Amino acid sequence: MTRARHAKSSNSKSALWEAALAVVVMLTLPEPMGARADQPAAFVGAQACAGCHTAQFDAWKGSHHALAMQLATTATVLGDIADARLEHFGVTTTFYRNGEKFMVRADGPDGALHDYPIAYTFGVYPLQQYLIGFPGGRLQALGIAWDSRPKEQGGQRWFELYPGQQLKPGDPLHWTGRDQTWNYQCADCHSTDLKKNYDLASNTYATSWTDLDVGCEACHGPGSRHVAWAKAHTEGSAYPSGTDASRMGLTNWLKPTDIGHWEMNPETGIARRTEKLVSTELETCAACHSRRKVIANNPTPGAPYLDAYLPALLESGLYRADGQIDGEVYEYGSFLQSRMHAAGVACANCHDPHSAKLRAEGNALCAQCHLPEKFDVAAHHHHRPGSTGGQCVNCHMPTKNYMVIDARRDHSIRVPRPDLSVSLGTPNACTQCHADRPAQWATETVAGWYPGGPKTNAHYGTALHAGRIGTADAEQQLDRLILDQRQPAIPRASALPLLAPYASPASEPAIKAAIRDPDPLVRAAAPRALPGTPPPRLADAAAPLLSDPVRAVRIEAARALAATDLLALQGARGSSASSLGSEIGKAFEMIYGVRLRVFKLKFGLKVLVSGLQSVGVFAFAVSRGDHGSQWKDRNRYRVRFDQRARSRPRSLARSSCIRAVNRRCDGAVRPNRGYPR
Numbered sequence: 001m002t003r004a005r006h007a008k009s010s011n012s013k014s015a016l017w018e019a020a021l022a023v024v025v026m027l028t029l030p031e032p033m034g035a036r037a038d039q040p041a042a043f044v045g046a047q048a049c050a051g052c053h054t055a056q057f058d059a060w061k062g063s064h065h066a067l068a069m070q071l072a073t074t075a076t077v078l079g080d081i082a083d084a085r086l087e088h089f090g091v092t093t094t095f096y097r098n099g100e101k102f103m104v105r106a107d108g109p110d111g112a113l114h115d116y117p118i119a120y121t122f123g124v125y126p127l128q129q130y131l132i133g134f135p136g137g138r139l140q141a142l143g144i145a146w147d148s149r150p151k152e153q154g155g156q157r158w159f160e161l162y163p164g165q166q167l168k169p170g171d172p173l174h175w176t177g178r179d180q181t182w183n184y185q186c187a188d189c190h191s192t193d194l195k196k197n198y199d200l201a202s203n204t205y206a207t208s209w210t211d212l213d214v215g216c217e218a219c220h221g222p223g224s225r226h227v228a229w230a231k232a233h234t235e236g237s238a239y240p241s242g243t244d245a246s247r248m249g250l251t252n253w254l255k256p257t258d259i260g261h262w263e264m265n266p267e268t269g270i271a272r273r274t275e276k277l278v279s280t281e282l283e284t285c286a287a288c289h290s291r292r293k294v295i296a297n298n299p300t301p302g303a304p305y306l307d308a309y310l311p312a313l314l315e316s317g318l319y320r321a322d323g324q325i326d327g328e329v330y331e332y333g334s335f336l337q338s339r340m341h342a343a344g345v346a347c348a349n350c351h352d353p354h355s356a357k358l359r360a361e362g363n364a365l366c367a368q369c370h371l372p373e374k375f376d377v378a379a380h381h382h383h384r385p386g387s388t389g390g391q392c393v394n395c396h397m398p399t400k401n402y403m404v405i406d407a408r409r410d411h412s413i414r415v416p417r418p419d420l421s422v423s424l425g426t427p428n429a430c431t432q433c434h435a436d437r438p439a440q441w442a443t444e445t446v447a448g449w450y451p452g453g454p455k456t457n458a459h460y461g462t463a464l465h466a467g468r469i470g471t472a473d474a475e476q477q478l479d480r481l482i483l484d485q486r487q488p489a490i491p492r493a494s495a496l497p498l499l500a501p502y503a504s505p506a507s508e509p510a511i512k513a514a515i516r517d518p519d520p521l522v523r524a525a526a527p528r529a530l531p532g533t534p535p536p537r538l539a540d541a542a543a544p545l546l547s548d549p550v551r552a553v554r555i556e557a558a559r560a561l562a563a564t565d566l567l568a569l570q571g572a573r574g575s576s577a578s579s580l581g582s583e584i585g586k587a588f589e590m591i592y593g594v595r596l597r598v599f600k601l602k603f604g605l606k607v608l609v610s611g612l613q614s615v616g617v618f619a620f621a622v623s624r625g626d627h628g629s630q631w632k633d634r635n636r637y638r639v640r641f642d643q644r645a646r647s648r649p650r651s652l653a654r655s656s657c658i659r660a661v662n663r664r665c666d667g668a669v670r671p672n673r674g675y676p677r
């Protein structure tokens with residue numbers, strides 16, 4: 001402020017000087033940490049919180065969050081480095097010490113053995129990975145990991161993360177390949193305030209972070225304003241007026257207990273919330289604990305999830321048809337399916353967010369909300385109380401192994417449905433333990449235990465399965481699921497892309513309803529039911545979504561429309577193309593934050609087309625994960641984008657090509673039944 005005032009009162013030359021000086025002064029004076037309440041909050045690092053919040057800091061210090069990534073030192077490297085050797089498809093990897101340095105001799109990008117110093121550890125239990133510095137600011141994750149479990153459990157050994165697979169240099173999954181590049185594939189979930197800082201022109205990274213690990217601000221958001229508030233608070237002075245003092249300067253208010261609490265309902269034996277849960281907590285965790293694409297530039301913790309991320313739906317390869325975990329999907333997409341999520345349960349009900357440990361051991365965890373007299377008894381689970389067969393989680397959260405040895409629990413917290421194993425071939429908790437018994441046996445046993453129980457209820461898995469395998473009634477089943485508001489949003493959303501190859505005019509009501517659905521996840525999936533729809537209908541259907549308040553919805557709509565030839569549309573429909581143009585203009589404004597004054601009559605059409613292409617380019621860049629700073633260089637993307645498009649049959653929607661680059665395109669867009677082509 002002083003700078004501006006001075007500048008005005010002097011002649012221009014000295015004003016320049018003074019301005020320059022002021023900048024220097026501002027840069028060199030020790031700023032009280034983000035003291036100004038009207039400045040955007042900045043990240044200050046976990047150490048800055050330690051002094052005032054010792055209890056939370058001490059709990060967090062030893063947590064897996066705090067150990068997610070560390071400099072490789074004698075204290076942090078768990079692996080037995082002393083001349084360990086491992087052979088895999090004829091390649092011998094050797095670990096050894098070189099003075100203070102931890103070294104590995106491994107096959108490099110050229111296939112020959114090289115000696116690399118280990119820069120960082122990644123993860124801690126049940127396994128630890130190691131990162132190695134490469135040119136261009138890259139860190140690469142070694143494909144051989146240390147099994148840190150105790151010896152009795154088979155641990156304390158090196159092992160291959162892709163056993164039985166021979167990954168050659170050049171393969172994206174090879175440890176020197178793109179899929180193992182920390183900056184691109186791993187970093188934003190394992191560190192705090194991470195900025196990839198990828199430079200397209202030089203193909204290099206200058207990745208930066210505040211905390212190497214998952215620090216306080218990864219959940220609480222940038223803390224400078226809170227620290228300023230606390231300092232003012234402890235000194236007795238007031239926090240500057242007109243600020244968020246009521247929330248102590250915290251940028252992400254995580255307290256789920258603002259309104260409402262849990263109260264036992266003795267009739268059902270299940271607790272209920274007195275008021276609906278209003279909290280950013282679940283979405284804060286979901287930022288990292290979900291399989292997703294990032295669709296915003298450096299989203300801040302607590303930002304509405306669908307404004308920052310596009311989650312994977314219940315897709316084949318990631319989830320079983322009935323929504324159980326299959327690929328590595330973390331927890332959020334599962335939890336969204338559960339009745340507990342619908343009732344307002346969140347992650348911190350079971351996990352202390354600071355130690356990341358469970359709030360209670362064994363069945364006591366569930367007894368917080370499920371009366372033990374009703375559920376922790378043989379009358380409910382039909383096993384000896386206290387035995388493994390009587391553990392709530394063993395039936396309601398069965399495990400699957402990831403990274404070879406890490407058994408993760410399915411967070412859809414569902415009722416075991418062996419009957420679905422019989423009809424859909426999905427796994428069930430009973431025969432996971434009783435491996436020698438068929439699903440039919442478990443189905444009959446459960447039916448005997450709970451006559452009239454939910455075991456016979458219709459399940460969304462049946463419709464998703466029909467969609468996946470293409471039964472004769474797939475379209476009707478999917479339509480019904482999409483329209484069924486009692487079902488969780490994620491299976492309903494998942495039905496929409498499955499509907500695409502079958503959709504006939506009969507599906508119009510379901511697709512239209514999805515476009516207006518109150519749940520943004522369903523709206524975001526709606527355009528994915530449209531590939532192959534003739535352009536006029538497609539434009540009518542998808543255009544309103546371009547100005548949806550939720551970014552994920554806008555992006556999916558833009559992606560669907562990127563394939564549309566609006567020139568042809570204009571010829572066919574006259575004036576309505578210009579209203580479409582204004583929708584796209586609005587979408588642009590929201591997506592880029594730039595107002596495009598392009599839809600003037602004279603040039604309207606031309607710019608419209610190039611604008612659309614840019615939307616496609618945008619979606620492509622997003623799908624690559626290199627979004628953000630590279631916008632400047634859109635042309636490069638465009639070139640690659642167009643090449644992809646040209647090398648494919650014209651009938652293939654461009655949006656599918658975009659997906660192809662993301663290795664998700666099945667390549668085949670089957671013609672729609674019913675619609676004239």
Ligand code: HEC
Pocket residue numbers: 044045046048049050051052053216217220222223224226227230231233234248250255
């Ligand atoms: C100078 C001391 C100080 C520092 C540094 C500080 N805080 Fe605080 N913090 C406080 C005080 C005082 C309160 C209010 C506590 C109360 O009234 O119960 C508070 C409250 C909070 C709360 C809300 C507690 C509640 O009642 O819900 C959170 C969350 C929090 N701090 C997180 C952080 C984080 C994260 C950092 C580091 C970025 C940090 N604090 C740094 C002093 C500090």
Ligand code: HEC
Pocket residue numbers: 064065067068069122123124125188189190191192214218219281284285286287288289347348351352353356357
């Ligand atoms: C910035 C990303 C990020 C955020 C935000 C985040 N986590 Fe994590 N979380 C991780 C990573 C990465 C790991 C694995 C760390 C490791 O094992 O090295 C992890 C591990 C965990 C674990 C396993 C701990 C263990 O001991 O095995 C739990 C539980 C967990 N997180 C819960 C939560 C909850 C609850 C929230 C929200 C309140 C949350 N996380 C928010 C990234 C995050």
Ligand code: HEC
Pocket residue numbers: 122123124125126127128129141179180181182185186187188189190287288289290291292330331402403406408
């Ligand atoms: C979408 C966020 C995300 C990305 C991207 C991600 N991780 Fe993780 N990672 C997690 C979470 C969350 C956990 C904790 C386990 C869980 O949630 O199931 C974890 C756990 C781990 C662990 C600890 C061992 C374990 O199984 O718990 C290692 C090692 C690890 N990740 C390595 C990687 C590597 C290497 C990459 C990049 C190739 C990567 N992660 C990418 C979120 C992520």
Ligand code: HEC
Pocket residue numbers: 046049050053056057058060061065214215216217218219220254255256257281348353354
């Ligand atoms: C994984 C996410 C996560 C991380 C990391 C995290 N917190 Fe929290 N913190 C939360 C959540 C969620 C709550 C609300 C807990 C509740 O009331 O259920 C919370 C609550 C708090 C509170 C209020 C008192 C309490 O314990 O409920 C303080 C103070 C706090 N955190 C400080 C910190 C500090 C300091 C750090 C770093 C050392 C930190 N937090 C790291 C998620 C996190």
Ligand code: HEC
Pocket residue numbers: 262270271272273338339340343344345349350365366367368369370392393396397413414415
């Ligand atoms: C914070 C409270 C809370 C905790 C803790 C809790 N639950 Fe729940 N649970 C609920 C509520 C609420 C419902 C939904 C009741 C409804 O829909 O009427 C529910 C429903 C369920 C259901 C029915 C699911 C379905 O699809 O029919 C199962 C199974 C379940 N919980 C198991 C567990 C297990 C296992 C644990 C411990 C790991 C647990 N719950 C911990 C509150 C909780």
Ligand code: HEC
Pocket residue numbers: 270363366367370372375376377380381382383389390391392393394395396415416446450452453454455
């Ligand atoms: C041996 C497997 C098994 C164990 C162990 C088990 N359950 Fe269940 N649970 C089931 C089955 C099967 C159903 C479905 C019952 C039916 O069809 O009526 C069920 C249903 C439920 C429901 C839904 C009830 C409703 O009203 O919708 C809740 C809640 C639940 N279990 C909680 C628990 C808790 C808490 C524990 C641990 C104390 C537990 N279960 C242990 C198998 C088990």
Ligand code: HEC
Pocket residue numbers: 282285286289330331332335345346347348349350351358365393397407408409410411413
């Ligand atoms: C009803 C209780 C409950 C809720 C709610 C819950 N979890 Fe868990 N979670 C568990 C249990 C039980 C385990 C198994 C822990 C163990 O075996 O040590 C677990 C394990 C984990 C793990 C370790 C890896 C794995 O998947 O087994 C992570 C990470 C995790 N939870 C994150 C989350 C996140 C994020 C949320 C919210 C989206 C959440 N959890 C909600 C009970 C819960």
Ligand code: HEC
Pocket residue numbers: 382383384387388389394395416429430431433434442445446
């Ligand atoms: C965590 C492992 C585990 C799970 C999950 C489990 N059981 Fe069991 N079950 C056992 C064990 C161990 C016994 C041996 C007796 C005991 O401990 O009660 C047993 C005993 C039984 C028995 C009586 C003995 C027999 O073999 O005929 C039946 C019936 C049974 N289970 C059915 C089921 C059904 C149905 C489910 C799913 C709803 C289920 N179990 C889930 C471990 C499990």
